Amino acid sequence: MSEPLDWNAKTIAEFRANEGRVGGVFEGAPMVLVHHRGRISGRERVTPVMYLPLGTDPDVIYVFATKGGAPTNPDWYRNLAAAGDGSIERGTGSYKVNVRELTGAERDRIYAEQARRYPGFAEYERQTAGVRTIPVLELRRA
Numbered sequence: 403m404s405e406p407l408d409w410n411a412k413t414i415a416e417f418r419a420n421e422g423r424v425g426g427v428f429e430g431a432p433m434v435l436v437h438h439r440g441r442i443s444g445r446e447r448v449t450p451v452m453y454l455p456l457g458t459d460p461d462v463i464y465v466f467a468t469k470g471g472a473p474t475n476p477d478w479y480r481n482l483a484a485a486g487d488g489s490i491e492r493g494t495g496s497y498k499v500n501v502r503e504l505t506g507a508e509r510d511r512i513y514a515e516q517a518r519r520y521p522g523f524a525e526y527e528r529q530t531a532g533v534r535t536i537p538v539l540e541l542r543r544a
Contacts, residue, residue, distance in 0.1 A: 413450040422493035428452065431520065435491040436465065436541075438481040449478040453492075453541075454516045461543035463492075464504075464512050468536050471529030479537055490541060498544040509538045 416424045417435055424433055436449045453463040467479035482488050482501045489498045504512055513536065517524035530536055 410450060414448055417450060436478055437489040438478055439485060441481050441484045447478065454512065456512065456515060463541050465539050465541060466513065466516055466523065466536060468523065468526040471526035473530065473533045475534065475537060482539060487544065499541040500544050502540045504538045504540060512538050
């Protein structure tokens with residue numbers, strides 16, 4: 403198993419064993435498991451990601467396609483954006499979501515709030531400056 407896949411598998415197992423909580427560098431951070439179908443393979447995939455709950459609507463969260471500041475977008479983002487829907491595991495529950503990509507000032511506002519709460523996200527944006535704009539997706543309970 404490659405290193406990122408091994409890390410994902412361990413994080414997924416820890417998330418499920420601890421009612422949606424993980425330790426290490428993500429201790430205390432809000433995490434979800436995003437279920438998406440490969441655009442090419444058609445296989446179901448599961449990816450752990452941090453999310454931002456914002457506002458008073460518990461049915462809306464935001465996820466960020468940072469890929470750790472890499473110059474390319476992650477596959478999970480491309481899969482979700484292409485499909486327009488998916489599902490998530492959040493805490494001990496799971497549900498289907500509709501996906502909407504944010505753009506312009508709305509995207510910038512949401513990303514800035516995540517970077518304020520978690521400074522690593524500001525670093526990812528610095529690393530990708532001039533290469534790509536990190537996508538932000540709204541996941542709304544279907």
